[in-house]
Amino acid sequence: MKKRSLFLLTFAGFLLMSIFFTACKKTLNSDNQTPVAGLMAFNLIPNQSAIGITLSGNNLTNAPLYYTNYTGGYQGVYVGNRDVQSYEFTTGTVLATASQLFEDSSYYSVFVLGSNGNYQNVIVKDNLDSLSSSTGEAFVRYVNAITDSTIQPNVSISSNDSDVFNSNAVFATISDFKGITPGDISVNVSSESNVNASRTIPVESGKIYTILLTGIPNATDSTNAVQIKFIQNGTVTP
DSSP states (O other): OOEEEOTTOOOOSOTTOOOOOOSOHHHHOOTTOOOEEEEEEEEOOTTOSEEEEEETTEESOSSOEETTOBOSSOEEEEOEEEEEEEEETTTOOEEEEEEEEEOTTOEEEEEEEEETTEEEEEEEEEOGGGOOGGGOOEEEEEEEOOSOTTOOOEEEEEETTEEEEEEEOOTTOBOOOEEEOSEEEEEEEEOSSSOEEEEEEEEOTTEEEEEEEESOTTOOSTTTSOEEEEEEEEEEEO
């Protein structure tokens, strides 16, 4: 049996409840525990400096999510089919809505993407239970949030000159997690003309990472330029 020790795990909206997810549902759900899932949210919209997220009308967080920021951990949410809505934090204007079935003891991410009035909430199930610490690897995935949907930039992620990812990615692509040799890894995203960004990222054994490819091609300001960022989802332990 494996335990998933998740980085900065926080459970919002459940008073007097402290539940840590594990891969064994029997450990989680005794007769006195409420079934919950974990949800992490990201603001990857360049022209929306601050957004909010609700689930079936209830705020996921009380503070705004600024551009390229995320919730800092998996927030506890009730299970079942829920409407996930993103909105402008200052005005309350709805940006996008998506529906997701949240399952007990499972993890999910919602990436709010788009630009210039064309937005979407992309929700994925983070299959953390499929990752094993026995290999000694780190685990990475990427999100292509670069706003130009007409291009398919090449995304290359490698360690010691060995590619883990090396293929073209359409806008809103969210890859699966893959194992990679710990240490410094190389990340590059490029197209023929208007996208070219590279970064070296240090990753550790057993840690789980999401690499964020963000920005607007040919943007002249540093805030909206194409850039590579990353966050740590958690740690896999025996």
